[in-house]
Amino acid sequence: MLKLFKIEWLKIREYKTFWALFIIFLVMDPLAFYFIASKYMESHGGGQQEVMIKAFLGSPFVFPKVWQFSAWLGGLFFVMIGMLYILLITNEVQYRTHRQNIIDGWSRMDFLKAKLSLLIFFVLTSTAVVFISGLLIGLVYTEGSYDIFEQVYYVGYFAMMATIYLMSAFLIGILVKRTGLSIIIYFALVCIVDNVLWLILTLKNSQFGYFLPLECADSLVPNPFKPTMMEKRTVSDIALISTIAAYALVFGYVIINYFRKSDLKT
Amino acid sequence: MAILTVDNISKTYGHIRALNNVSFSVPAGTVFGILGPNGSGKTTLLGIIMDVLRATQGSYTWNGQKGSNEQRRKIGTLLETPNFYPYLSAESNLKIAAEIKGQGLEDIPKVLQAVNLYQRRKSKFNTYSLGMKQRLAIASSLLGDPDILVFDEPTNGLDPAGIAEIRDLIQELNRNGKTIIMASHILDEVEKVCTHVAIIQKGDLKMVGSVGEVLSGSSIKAKIIEVASHDLAVLENVLRQMKGVLNVNLSENRLLITCEENMSAEQLNKYCFEKGIILSRLNLKTKSLETRFLEITGSQSDR
Numbered sequence: 001m002l003k004l005f006k007i008e009w010l011k012i013r014e015y016k017t018f019w020a021l022f023i024i025f026l027v028m029d030p031l032a033f034y035f036i037a038s039k040y041m042e043s044h045g046g047g048q049q050e051v052m053i054k055a056f057l058g059s060p061f062v063f064p065k066v067w068q069f070s071a072w073l074g075g076l077f078f079v080m081i082g083m084l085y086i087l088l089i090t091n092e093v094q095y096r097t098h099r100q101n102i103i104d105g106w107s108r109m110d111f112l113k114a115k116l117s118l119l120i121f122f123v124l125t126s127t128a129v130v131f132i133s134g135l136l137i138g139l140v141y142t143e144g145s146y147d148i149f150e151q152v153y154y155v156g157y158f159a160m161m162a163t164i165y166l167m168s169a170f171l172i173g174i175l176v177k178r179t180g181l182s183i184i185i186y187f188a189l190v191c192i193v194d195n196v197l198w199l200i201l202t203l204k205n206s207q208f209g210y211f212l213p214l215e216c217a218d219s220l221v222p223n224p225f226k227p228t229m230m231e232k233r234t235v236s237d238i239a240l241i242s243t244i245a246a247y248a249l250v251f252g253y254v255i256i257n258y259f260r261k262s263d264l265k266t
Numbered sequence: 267m268a269i270l271t272v273d274n275i276s277k278t279y280g281h282i283r284a285l286n287n288v289s290f291s292v293p294a295g296t297v298f299g300i301l302g303p304n305g306s307g308k309t310t311l312l313g314i315i316m317d318v319l320r321a322t323q324g325s326y327t328w329n330g331q332k333g334s335n336e337q338r339r340k341i342g343t344l345l346e347t348p349n350f351y352p353y354l355s356a357e358s359n360l361k362i363a364a365e366i367k368g369q370g371l372e373d374i375p376k377v378l379q380a381v382n383l384y385q386r387r388k389s390k391f392n393t394y395s396l397g398m399k400q401r402l403a404i405a406s407s408l409l410g411d412p413d414i415l416v417f418d419e420p421t422n423g424l425d426p427a428g429i430a431e432i433r434d435l436i437q438e439l440n441r442n443g444k445t446i447i448m449a450s451h452i453l454d455e456v457e458k459v460c461t462h463v464a465i466i467q468k469g470d471l472k473m474v475g476s477v478g479e480v481l482s483g484s485s486i487k488a489k490i491i492e493v494a495s496h497d498l499a500v501l502e503n504v505l506r507q508m509k510g511v512l513n514v515n516l517s518e519n520r521l522l523i524t525c526e527e528n529m530s531a532e533q534l535n536k537y538c539f540e541k542g543i544i545l546s547r548l549n550l551k552t553k554s555l556e557t558r559f560l561e562i563t564g565s566q567s568d569r
Contacts, residue, residue, distance in 0.1 A: 007365045010358065010361055010362050014353060014354055016353070096346075100363070101366060102316070102317055103338060104338070105335050105336070106335065106366055107335045262320075263313075263320055
C-alpha cells in the first residue's frame with residue numbers, strides 16, 4: 001500500500017491544483033478557526049445581551065467543546081478535499097492514464113488501492129489539522145482547570161465524516177468519469193440533495209433522515225452554535241457510526257465490482 | 267513456442283460485434299503485424315490482451331500462461347494514444363511508469379536517448395508535439411528492456427524522418443531478439459517491417475501467416491491493374507461492365523481493377539479506347555501486400 005501511495009505521490013506532487021486545494025484546507029481551516037475564536041472570545045463590552053447569548057450557546061472555544069467546533073469547522077472546509085479527490089480520480093480517465101497504469105502492470109485492484117491510499121492520506125492529514133488546531137485554540141482560551149481530552153472523540157467523528165465524504169466522492173468519480181459532471185453531482189449531493197431529504201424526513205418527525213449517506217456523518221458533529229434543546233436527534237452515536245461503516249462498505253463494494261469488470265475507456 | 271496465443275476471442279458492444287472468434291499465435295522472435303482498416307478491431311484486440319478491455323468470449327495466453335500483472339510488467343506497450351500526465355515532465359512521467367513496472371530508474375536516460383527526447387526530458391508533456399508524444403510513449407515501452415513489445419500504430423503523428431527512425435528502431439529491436447506485435451492500417455509499413463501478418467476486417471480474422479505465405483497463398487486467381495483517366499466516374503462505369511473485371515475500387519486519383527488472371531493490360535486499354543476513353547495511367551501491379559490485402563478484404567473501406 002505504501003508503495004502504491006509513493007506512486008500516487010509522484011502523480012500529484014507537481015500538480016498545482018492539488019497544492020492549491022490542499023493548502024486551502026491546511027491553512028484556511030486553522031486561520032478561520034483562530035479568527036472566529038478570537039472575535040468571539042475577545043469582544044468584551046457587548047453588554048448584558050452578549051453575555052446572555054454566550055451563556056446560552058456555551059463556549060465553543062474552550063475545552064471540552066472546542067473539539068466539537070474544530071471537527072465541525074473542519075467538516076465545512078473538508079468539502080474542498082472531496083472535490084480535489086474527485087478531480088484526482090477523473091483526471092486519470094481524462095488523461096487515459098487509468099488504462100496506462102493497468103497496461104504498465106497494475107491490476108485493477110492496485111489502481112483502486114492506490115486511490116484508497118490517497119483517501120487515507122487525506123483523512124489522516126485533515127484529522128491531524130483538526131486535532132492540532134482544536135488543541136491550540138483550547139489551550140489558548142481555556143482558563144482554570146480542565147481535562148484536555150474530554151470529548152476528544154469528536155476528532156474521531158471528524159475522521160469518520162471525512163472518510164464517508166471521500167468514499168462518496170470515490171464512487172461518483174469512478175461511476176461518472178467526467179470531471180465537471182462528477183463535481184456537480186458531488187456538490188449537489190453534499191449541499192442540496194442530502195440536506196433537502198434530511199429536512200423533509202425530519203419535518204415529518206422521522207428519524208430516518210439521520211441515516212442518509214452524508215447526514216449520518218454530519219449529525220455526529222452537530223453545529224456547535226445550535227443549542228442542545230433544539231436537537232431533535234434521538235438516534236445514538238453508535239447507530240450513526242454503524243451506518244457510516246455500512247455505507248462505506250457498500251460504496252467500496254460497488255466501486256470494486258464496477259471497476260474490475262468494466263472496459264477502461266474514456 | 268508461441269509468445270502470444272489468442273483463442274477464439276469475441277467482443278461485442280451492444281449489437282456491434284467488434285471481434286468475431288479471432289484466433290492466432292505469435293511465434294517468438296517475429297515482427298507480427300496486425301493489419302486492417304480503421305475500425306476493424308485491431309485496437310480492441312490489443313486492449314483485450316493488455317487487460318484494459320474485457321473479452322466477451324475467448325481467452326489468451328502470454329508465453330503459455332494466462333495474462334497477469336507480472337506478465338504485463340515485462341511487455342512494453344503503446345496502445346492507441348500516448349497516455350501521460352500532461353502537467354509532468356517526460357522524465358517524471360517515465361518515473362511513474364518505471365515504478366509501476368517495478369523497474370529501476372536507471373533506464374530512463376537510455377530510453378529517452380533512443381527516441382531523441384533526452385534534451386527535452388525536463389519539458390512538460392503538454393508542451394510536446396504529437397510526434398514527440400508518440401516518441402515518449404515508445405520510450406516508455408522500452409523501459410526495463412522487455413522481450414515483447416506491443417505497438418498500436420507506432421508511427422502515428424510522426425513526420426517522414428520520424429517514421430523512418432521508428433521503423434529502424436523496430437527492426438533493430440527485432441534483430442536483438444525481441445518479439446514485436448504491431449497493429450497498423452498502413453500496408454506499406456507492415457510490408458516493410460513485419461515478418462508475419464494477420465489481416466483483420468470488421469472483426470473477422472481473414473488470414474494469418476508469414477508475409478511470404480500470405481503473399482503467395484492467393485486462393486483467388488486474380489490480378490490488379492491500376493488505371494486512371496480524365497473522368498474517373500465514367501471510367502469506373504465502363505470498366506464495371508467489362509467481362510473479366512471482378513471489382514473496381516477508387517483509390518485517391520486512380521482506380522484499382524481486380525480482374526481475372528488471364529486479362530492483360532493491353533486488352534483493358536483496347537476496351538477503354540473502343541469506349542472512347544483515353545487512359546492517362548495503366549499499371550500492372552506486382553503482387554504486393556497491397557494487392558493481396560485488396561483481394562482478401564474485398565477492399566471496401568470499413569469506415
